Amino acid sequence: MKQIRQTWMRTFYTTLGFLLLTFLLIGCIPSSHTLENESTSHNKVGTKTKSIVISNGVKVDDLDLSGTLVSEAPTKIDTWANDKLEETRILLYNEKEIPISLRDMGIEVDTEKVVEEAQRIPGLAVSSVLKVDPLVASQALQERLKKFNRPAKDASYKIEKDKVVIQPSESGQTVEVDRLIGDILKSSLTEVPLRIDLPMKEVPATVTTESIKALAFDSVIGEFTTKFSVKEENRSANLTAAAKALDGKVLLPGETLSFNQTVGPREPETGYKEAYVIVKGEYVQGTGGGICQVSSTLYNAVLLSNLEIIERKPHEVVVSYVPPGQDATVSYPNLDFKFKNNSTSIVYLRTDVKAGALTVRLWGKKTGLSISIERQVEKELNYKVENRLDSKLSAGRVVQEQKGSKGIVVNTWKVTRDKDGNEGKQFLGRDWYAPTNQIFRVGTRGISET
Structure with a gap:
């Protein structure tokens, strides 16, 4: 019995030792896990590498x-x-x-x-x-x-019969x-x-119908008419040519019109003729006579339109076709008349030349303002009488060559009134006009020299 017990104990411990040894050996083997299996090996220099396997079910x-x-x-x-x-x-x-x-x-x-x-x-x-x-x-x-x-x-527009005709904008599209x-x-x-x-997405127009409508003019905002003699054919022709050059001009908001650039040089090569011009206070023949009446008529229409005057000079002497202080002389290329469209709409310029009358109209958007011009004569300057001997006239004959006119110093204002009667006043300037001497030619032909 004792011998059996000893045999059983040896068997038990032998089995236990075998199990422990097996457990230790199994612990050295990489185990499987849910993410990946790893197998390791060592190269000759002991560098460890891994090969990763994607888990099942992925x-x-x-x-x-x-x-x-x-x-x-x-x-x-x-x-x-x-x-x-x-x-x-x-x-x-x-x-x-x-x-x-x-x-x-x-x-x-x-x-x-x-x-x-x-x-x-x-x-x-x-x-x-x-x-x-x-x-x-x-x-x-x-x-x-x-x-x-x-x-x-x-959107675009054209002007037909003094009206703005709008071509509406159209949106585009792109992928x-x-x-x-x-x-x-x-x-x-x-x-x-x-x-x-x-x-798809919409591509809006750069210039919309609404923006053109905002620019479109709707009424005459300034108009002025001056008279001229149709008997002075060359002067009438020059005046008509200059007016035609201005007719139909369009100024967008912020743009400036130069009279000289628009009308161009006044020379025989450009179709302008000899007519009376003012030089050093006297009326003499010169190419382009009559042009200043166009610039002065335009100046007054601009004033009544309440647009901004950029450049303007008065004549040396008083002219007959506009009141003192309301003229604008020009001489290509040095003396110019310029104005700016300081409104929010298109300004459209029309000229009309009929028998003996030049009219300039400016179209724009109606503002409700009324414009008038006020003047104050500061003083008058008397003219002198000048006699000039003329050997072409017989002795004793006297011919008036130039009518005399007084000089004047005048102050001018532009007066604006809104629909409620509120008034504003802008000083335009103090203009000094020299007198025009009265000149007679006195004949000397036949008088012997001593």
């Missing part, structure tokens, strides 16, 4: 990656994705179709991110991640989709390429539909 869309080495996963994913990226998709708009593959759109699978997701979520299915090459996408889509783009059409690509990138590769509706 899928990318419909691709099973279970047990795939991580190092081999990119190739497997690229091979799986290749056919799908080459499949033809149809881009649609208004029943028009554009066939194109995802790859041609610059879209690829982001393999690196997909592998990261496959390792991060063991045992579960993950969605493929798409990426895009912006340059390829832009070049491919802009070219293929340009037929769907329609440029916006700016929202960024949105199209963005929507595709939100899907996994297997979720991208085979037929894709193109997202």
Whole structure:
């Protein structure tokens, strides 16, 4: 009995030792776990390397990656994705179709991110991640989709019978390429539909119908008429030519009109004729006589339109066709008359020459203001009588060559009144006009010299 007990004890301890040894040996072997299996080896210099295996149950869309080495996963994913990226998709708009593959759109699978997701979520299915090459996408889509783009059409206008006729603006459209690509990138590769509706966006016109309406004139804001003698044919012809050069001019808000630039040089080569002009206080023949009546008539129309005067000079002497202080002399290219459209609408200039009358009208947007001109004569200057000997006239004969007129110093204001009767007054200037001497030619022919 004692011998049996000893035999049993030896067997027990032998078995126990075997189990302990086995347990220790098993502990040295890498164990399986839910994320990955690792096998280790040592090279000749003791460097440790690892081969990671994707856990069971991991899928990318419909691709099973279970047990795939991580190092081999990119190739497997690229091979799986290749056919799908080459499949033809149809881009649609208004029943028009554009066939194109995802790859041609610059879209690829982001393999690196997909592998990261496959390792991060063991045992579960993950969605493929798409990426895009912006340059390829832009070049491919802009070219293929340009037929769907329609440029916006700016509003325009023309003037017919002193009225603004507006051609309305039209909005354009363009494919929202960024949105199209963005929507595709939100899907996994297997979720991208085979037929894709193109997202469109409106392209507004730069110049809208409303902006043209805001610019359009609606009434005559300033008008002035001066008289001239039709018997002075050359002067009348010069006046008519200058008025014609101004007729129909359009000034947008902020623009300035130069009389000299608009009318141009007054020379025989440009069609202007000899007529009386004022030189050093005397009326003498010169090319372009009569032009200053046009600039002065325009000046008064501008004043009554309440537009901004940029440059204006009075004559040396008083002229007959406008009151003192309301003239504007010009002489190409040095003396100019300029005014600026300081309103918010188009200013449209019309001239009308009829028998003995020149009228200048300025069209603009009605403001409700009324404009008038006030003058104050500060003093008058007497003229002198000058006798000039003329050997072409017989002795004793006297001919008046120039009528005398007084000089004057005058102050001028522009007065504005609104619809409520409120009044504003702007000083325009103090103008000094020299007297015009009365000149007689006295005949000396036949008088012997002593």
